[in-house]
Amino acid sequence: xxxxxxxxxxxxxxxxxxxxxxxxxxxxxxxxxxxxxxxxxxxxxxxxxxxxxxxxxxxxxxxxxxxxxxxxxxxxxxxxxxxxxxxxxxxxxxxxxxxxxxxxxxxxxxxxxxxxxxxxxxxxxxxxxxxxxxxxxxxxxxxxxxxxxxxxxxxxxxxxxxxxxxxxxxxxxxxxxxxxxxxxxxxxxxxxxxxxxxxxxx
Amino acid sequence: xxxxxxxxxxxxxxxxxxxxxxxxxxxxxxxxxxxxxxxxxxxxxxxxxxxxxxxxxxxxxxxxxxxxxxxxxxxxxxxxxxxxxxxxxxxxxxxxxxxxxxxxxxxxxxxxxxxxxxxxxxxxxxxxxxxxxxxxxxxxxxxxxxxxxxxxxxxxxxxxxxxxxxxxxxxxxxxxxxxxxxxxxxxxxxxxxxxxxxxxxx
DNA sequence: TCAAATACTAAACAACTGTTCAGCAAATAT
DNA sequence: ATATTTGCTGAACAGTTGTTTAGTATTTGA
Numbered sequence: 170x171x172x173x174x175x176x177x178x179x180x181x182x183x184x185x186x187x188x189x190x191x192x193x194x195x196x197x198x199x200x201x202x203x204x205x206x207x208x209x210x211x212x213x214x215x216x217x218x219x220x221x222x223x224x225x226x227x228x229x230x231x232x233x234x235x236x237x238x239x240x241x242x243x244x245x246x247x248x249x250x251x252x253x254x255x256x257x258x259x260x261x262x263x264x265x266x267x268x269x270x271x272x273x274x275x276x277x278x279x280x281x282x283x284x285x286x287x288x289x290x291x292x293x294x295x296x297x298x299x300x301x302x303x304x305x306x307x308x309x310x311x312x313x314x315x316x317x318x319x320x321x322x323x324x325x326x327x328x329x330x331x332x333x334x335x336x337x338x339x340x341x342x343x344x345x346x347x348x349x350x351x352x353x354x355x356x357x358x359x360x361x362x363x364x365x366x367x368x369x370x371x
Numbered sequence: 372x373x374x375x376x377x378x379x380x381x382x383x384x385x386x387x388x389x390x391x392x393x394x395x396x397x398x399x400x401x402x403x404x405x406x407x408x409x410x411x412x413x414x415x416x417x418x419x420x421x422x423x424x425x426x427x428x429x430x431x432x433x434x435x436x437x438x439x440x441x442x443x444x445x446x447x448x449x450x451x452x453x454x455x456x457x458x459x460x461x462x463x464x465x466x467x468x469x470x471x472x473x474x475x476x477x478x479x480x481x482x483x484x485x486x487x488x489x490x491x492x493x494x495x496x497x498x499x500x501x502x503x504x505x506x507x508x509x510x511x512x513x514x515x516x517x518x519x520x521x522x523x524x525x526x527x528x529x530x531x532x533x534x535x536x537x538x539x540x541x542x543x544x545x546x547x548x549x550x551x552x553x554x555x556x557x558x559x560x561x562x563x564x565x566x567x568x569x570x571x572x573x
Numbered sequence: 574t575c576a577a578a579t580a581c582t583a584a585a586c587a588a589c590t591g592t593t594c595a596g597c598a599a600a601t602a603t
Numbered sequence: 604a605t606a607t608t609t610g611c612t613g614a615a616c617a618g619t620t621g622t623t624t625a626g627t628a629t630t631t632g633a
Contacts, residue, residue, distance in 0.1 A: 209621085
């Protein structure tokens with residue numbers, strides 16, 4: 170048992186990568202074991218069950234997001250941004266893993282979604298306090314729609330990239346998306362019927 | 372061979388329902404055959420291959436959307452709406468099937484996505500002609516973001532329903548979503564920094 | 574030093590997958 | 604009426620899945 174904890178950690182790391190790439194149902198224990206150069210039985214030995222391995226992979230990767238302590242870390246805007254950056258800097262795997270959990274449905278998926286909606290609600294509250302929120306009839310639902318739009322771009326990332334002809338992380342694509350998104354959030358898109366053409370109130 | 376065509380059609384219909392519910396990988400030929408009260412070999416007999424069955428199910432259900440004749444039927448706004456209504460009135464199956472194809476990735480998924488973006492672009496063009504489009508720097512990207520938001524709500528439907536405590540088709544939930552969405556598209560959400568609180572230009 | 578716990582494997586398990594094959598019965602064509 | 608095609612089935616195939624079991628080293632604790 171030279172490097173016991175290390176082997177376990179390596180297995181978990183490889184599992185997370187493969188789950189992120191091919192989903193949970195699409196990743197067999199055998200394929201994980203093969204890539205790790207290890208017997209399939211070792212995975213069972215360390216984690217007991219594929220289901221348990223999945224749960225541990227989720228806690229490991231999405232930890233706080235899934236633990237239900239939503240509000241705790243979101244209060245501070247700088248912290249939230251810092252969190253996102255730390256999450257993203259690890260490459261594409263965490264985001265793809267996030268995507269798979271969201272798509273898998275069930276308990277964890279819902280927690281992720283609810284946590285994301287909470288984040289949006291906090292953002293709207295902060296903007297309101299700063300006097301930068303437009304009048305709206307239903308702040309909760311607005312937060313939900315903003316969340317759906319954001320998560321949608323995660324779920325549809327590969328389609329977006331093909332459609333825009335480059336990786337989302339590229340400066341060109343990223344800036345186009347951010348610019349348009351900011352415009353939409355600032356000015357809206359449509360002018361109410363019955364009014365003549367006119368600029369938004371900026 | 373009493374009702375040959377009828378049997379084939381029934382099998383296809385049941386397959387579509389089960390694919391819509393459990394996805395393509397998650398639906399075995401045996402489970403389809405069982406629910407149809409028929410032998411698994413009959414599915415092979417009629418369709419040749421699971422892959423072929425999937426393709427036929429897709430053409431059958433999403434036909435024009437996937438055929439690449441995007442622009443053809445979208446020109447007219449009333450036609451577009453009419454299409455959507457016809458598609459929706461068949462219950463939840465078509466929408467769930469749409470969702471599964473979009474999630475499955477690959478060729479069909481991309482075509483569906485591109486077709487949806489095209490629809491949004493046409494909509495923006497029509498609004499512009501009617502003088503109801505706000506100034507924007509990148510109409511294409513705006514159309515793409517609107518599409519992502521719309522498709523996101525399809526992909527995340529079950530999460531949205533749990534979060535809002537009722538089916539999307541219910542009057543309560545549907546009207547909240549539509550109201551907030553319309554507000555966002557009309558007025559935007561945020562007021563630019565450096566301005567004091569102020570209503571949108573409506 | 575000796576015993577016990579741990580890390581690990583090879584082989585096999587039962588269940589499931591898509592697909593094939595031989596054959597039967599019923600409808601159609603000649 | 605005979606021959607042929609068609610609809611359909613049961614059984615089996617080869618491959619994959621998660622998991623079990625028996626066993627072998629290797630490391631740790633007393």
